[in-house]
Amino acid sequence: MSQAIILASTSSYRKLLLEKLGITFETCSIDTNETPQPNETAPALVTRLAIAKAIAGAKDREKGIVIGSDQVAVIDGEIIGKPLNAENAVKQLMRSSGKAITFYTGLALYNIENESIDxxxxxxTVHFRSLTESQIRYYVDKEQPFYCAGSFKSEGLGIALFDKLEGRDPNTLIGLPLILLIDMLAKQNIDVLSQSR
Structure with a gap:
């Protein structure tokens, strides 16, 4: 492969998702301020943060393709991030119970050499079952989804919280939309289905 691929994240979930594509990549730790700007919409927020992460991952490198990603959930019109603790996770899930919640995942590819950004x-959208507080507390205690937007891990027991899922790519929910990523890599002449990559 002519271009090094760098995942600007230390998330074990994003790393596992990217490994599905069978491409060689490295990860890097980045530090970005994830505070929403005044009146910023969820799509604008995740796109801005994905770009910021991709650019931060390019620091001190001369070439390569850096992947940045960010995700938020929107509940009752309010942008919700990671709960960070059990009580916040319970509150988020109580708000989600019986509702359809939309997740927004931003994805950015930064080509270091020509400084182009895609x-x-x-x-x-996740349709939650109507859940009791005891069910929610059991789930939060079991999986401790404190660093997951929306307070669940859909790849684990979190699937039991849902009535229905709607979207193009279920990987989006975990934090890295692979179908979109494959399209974006193709624009950088990286074909994940080719040995010559």
């Missing part, structure tokens, strides 16, 4: 976002 940034887009994907949406994915």
């Amino acid at each position: 940034a887009q976002h994907e949406t994915f």
